[in-house]
Amino acid sequence: MLKNSTWKLEDTNLAEFGSELEKQHRQEEGALETAWGKDTGVGSKAGLWVWRIEQFKVVPVPKNQIGQFYSGDSYIILNSYTKKDSDVLLHDVHFWLGEETTQDEAGTAAYKTVELDDYLDGRPVQHREVQGSESRQLLSCFKSFTTLGGGVKSGFHHWTEPEYTVRLLMVKSAPTVPGRHKSSVVVREVSKDQINTGDVFILDTGKVLYQWNGRKSSGIEKVKAAEYAHGIEADRAGDVNVETFDEGDRDQRLFWSALGGEVEVKPAEAVAEEPEYVKKLYRLSNESGSMTFTLEASGPKVTKDLLDSNDVFILDVHHEVFVWVGSGANKEEHRMGLHYAQEYLKKEGHSSHTPIAKVFEDGDHTMFDNALNRF
Incomplete structure (x- = not known):
């Protein structure tokens, strides 16, 4: 069951909210927000913080789940850092909107992002992020960036946790950003018609994880996919097996069988790359x-x-x-x-x-x- 997603992109800009009086009010409210208030380290030290909007509240994402984003939710991400040979603390604050999030969650994320910005005296660089079109700046904050279906219940709309479903995940190298993770990968839930020879895919059936390596996939993608699969295995207390196949292996039929049938593997060249563009x-x-x-x-x-x-x-x-x-x-x-x-x-x-x-x-x-x- 999916949420009733009614959010409008035009309502989610990081617009200027009102007067100086309202700004002062947001600063005061921000100081009272327990998610980034006293003793959290927000604003006083370098680090990465991720919060999810749950029924209008800003809830910290557990450390072992940082890097996982659900299409039914909205998130706020704060990356605070210093540059080499400098003690000045810099900030990037992003709000991320899943494609199935609701208007109330998207609106709360937008407002709370501005509130956080005011709490940090307007110093952060602000980013609006939408699922599937994330900025390189956001992706570079994570060693692994994963988007999955599902989400938590909304403040307005009844939501029940979905039953477990089989997921096909595509693992791709992320564009590099100087000074950030040089081997970052992006993991997205995809349909089987996106399988191609240039990428690595993980089929998560609950009890078995099947890793399928396209023949033209990169070594780092294979390694990172394996790390990701074994991370899932660890999270499930070892109650899952990991099977790995290369494109062309005779045993890959096990992968296709678990997927529900073999599909045509697209050539790597058919996968759209970022077009050349004149700035x-x-x-x-x-x-x-x-x-x-x-x-x-x-x-x-x-x-x-x-x-x-x-x-x-x-x-x-x-x-x-x-x-x-x-x-x-x-x-x-x-x-x-x-x-x-x-x-x-x-x-x-x-x-x-x-x-x-x-x-x-x-x-x-x-x-x-x-x-x-x-x-």
Whole structure:
């Protein structure tokens, strides 16, 4: 049984919520939030925190489940870190929306993300994440990032835990991010028609885990898939067997039988890779008396020298869109930045699930710098 998912993406932007008075109220509420309040270490030390929204409450995810995300839920992720030769604590805060989450959970995640941002004095870089289109910044926080079906009950909608079902998981190497996990992998629940020769798949039947290695899959994917499978085995107190097969092995018929029948294996070349894309930089300004949104440069002409502290800029690198807020940008430019970014996605025909990140000039954001310097 799935939740009645009615959330609307346009309602989940990291928009500016109201006045300075309301901001102060959120800071006060944030200080009272036990999920990241006193004695949690949030805001005072480096670390990774993950919370799930459960009936309007922010609930810490157990350590042994960090990296697992359920399509029926919404989450908040905080990554706090320092750069080499610096004691300054930097923060990235993400809220992640499963494709089957509900409007109330998505709204709570969005509001609580802003509340957390205020609690940390507006220092974090904020990210909106949607299942299946996660930013590289988010994926790089985890050695293994897994999405599964199911979820917890909603505050508005009755929800019963689903009965155990067979899951087919695809294991892929994640795009690398400097300074983060160099061997990160993404594990997603998929349908059997996605089986291809370039990836590794794990069929979880409850009592037996079947690992199937495509002949063109990478060594790191095979190793990480094996680690993941044995991690499941450990979580189930050894009450599960792990069987491994390579594409073409005679014994792989056991894998196909457990899957319910053999399917056509797609060639690795048929799996869509990230397309080449020309980055674009836009300026958002109301200096003329009305709000204007203009293309400043594209391709190699996009450089850091084009950024102006008095305005807001939107950088499109296709897999993610950044909203850069200059330290001298006025309140209206600041407030409209995320709105223009989302409208831009619609106009350009990009997926509405494309991650959007808000970056402040006075802050620090490795992914933005890397994206700006890319191609």
